[in-house]
Amino acid sequence: MEEEGFDNVFLQSTQVPHWVRGASEQAYFQSGNTKVEVPIAALGGSVATPASGVKAGIIEVRNFQELRALGKDKVAGKIVFYNRPMDPTEQSTFDAYRGAVDQRGNGATEAAKLGAVGAIVRSMTTRMDDFPHTGGMRYGTGVPLIPTAAISTNGAELLSKAIKTDPSTQFYFKQNCETLPDAPSHNVIGELKGSTGAGELIVVGGHLDSWDLAQGAHDDGTGCVQAIEALRILKTLGYSPKRTLRSVMFMNEENGLRGGVTYADSARKKQEVHLAAIESDRGGFTPLGFGIVGTPARKARIQSWQPLFATYGIHEIGPGGGGADIGPLGQQGATLLGLIPDSQRYFDYHHAASDTFDAVSKRELEMGGAAMAAMIYLIDKYGLD
Structure with missing residues (x-):
């Protein structure tokens, strides 16, 4: 100018x-002896995992209503996987985004209320690729701060298929962000x-x-x-x-x-x-x-x-x-x-x-x-x- x-x-x-990502994230899911690495990115404002990472059973939901219906007995100690895609039938992709982004913004809080130890969110994009899409998230007051990350759409599809095949699938992720x-x-x-x-x-x-x-x-x-x-x-x-x-x-x-x-x-x-x-x-x-x-x-x-x-x-x-x-x-x-x-x-x-x-x-x-x-x-x- x-x-x-x-x-x-x-x-x-x-x-x-001032939020910083730190070293690159790591993630994989495990079914039996098979490990599959998937691309993730910590969401902006998230806390880090412990230095050794978090590994736990994983539960797939599409919205907060499904999560609450599961109840604390089924969610406590698990990682919640939000897998609601942006609606591809919306003419405006911004309308599709608004219809899906609540799981990114509030997913960690809703999962933590039921005792979850982490949250993984499908990337906010209609495109199928291996790029995780980050973005801001926030923590509600009075709930534990659990780590949360976005997973690429291709990774989300693989993870969803694995959970349906083997409900005992475990998920591991490690992230190093801090505020x-x-x-x-x-x-x-x-x-x-x-x-x-x-x-x-x-x-x-x-x-x-x-x-x-x-x-x-x-x-x-x-x-x-x-x-x-x-x-x-x-x-x-x-x-x-x-x-x-x-x-x-x-x-x-x-x-x-x-x-x-x-x-x-x-x-x-x-x-x-x-x-x-x-x-x-x-x-x-x-x-x-x-x-x-x-x-x-x-x-x-x-x-x-x-x-x-x-x-x-x-x-x-x-x-x-x-x-x-x-x-x-x-x-x-x-x-x-x-x-x-x-x-x-x-x-x-x-x-x-x-x-x-x-x-x-x-x-x-x-x-x-x-x-x-x-x-x-x-x-x-x-x-x-």
């Missing part, structure tokens, strides 16, 4: 949770100053942090690049914005939202008024539209611009999510928009070692950045009221 000549580029300090004291970090912010001095701002952003298994290219390197590119396009075109435009790289979306909260808190203290905030956090795929969170009148105004986008294949402009990082700004009256790209491939890479830059199409990435630039231009030039 400095090289592109943005008017101001600065860091905004924030404290963030350290909060650490200092920063949001990174660049801006183009408004010409009218009205004091309103328009923000476009992505989040800097990613899970540690890969480069975080689609989650959310692409969003950060598009947030910078949207402002760069307007500057290159010689556009002089009425309102100050900010490109914000938020820190700590993945395990706490500290960056988004810090930004919103700072805005409130400085009495900054944000007219709108746009986020890209669904991968760098072909843009299809924008989700809008705001008043009916503002939604209608934005939707009235849909014919201008239709030529470029962007038709889905309507109610939807804005984005986790910009969510706190909505509480201050900002209209929130989330870029909606084609979702079909996103969860192939989400939180996995396969989320690398070679999986990003330059053309699709640029199209998303251009769509965001166009939306910023319309909001700035014509307003929302």
